[in-house]
Amino acid sequence: MERRTIIIIGFLFCLIGIFIAPLFYKNTQYGEIFFLLIIYPIPALILAILNGFLLRFTELKTQNLILKIGIGLIPILVMIFLAFGKESPIQFIATFGIIGIGITNLIWISKLTKNVLTTN
Incomplete structure (x- = not known):
């Protein structure tokens, strides 16, 4: 997968994780979730970029x-x-990163194993 694709998918799943992660904590109101969407997109983007570079570097080297x-x-x-x-x-x-980066990495692993299995 391309690095750009990995970063975009990771960022989108992290944004979804920002919606889902408060459910693991105390009763969170909708206003708090929208407040979290204002604060945490930058850490989500940083996680997605670091993960994209790690996976692409791993794939190449x-x-x-x-x-x-x-x-x-x-x-x-x-x-x-x-x-x-x-x-x-x-x-x-870390909680929304588990959701976002976890799903992204599982997609990457499945595409990686699919490519290896089809070439052999």
Whole structure:
């Protein structure tokens, strides 16, 4: 996949994650969710850009399929680790990052394995 496509998909899923993530916390009102949509798009964009560069770099520099899959799962594991910390903005960023970047990386892994299976 192209880096631009990975970044766009990751950013869109992170925005969806900003809607979904408050459901994992206390009862959140709709006004708070829209407030979160004002504050957190920049961290979502930064996550998507970093993830896009990581996945594209991995795709270009690594030949081993299992290693590519493992590197694609590392951001998800890091965000899961951060999501279990004390309640802070980093915990919320990690929560919507698990949703957004997790779905993006799973799409990337499925396309990667599909390409490998069709070429062999």
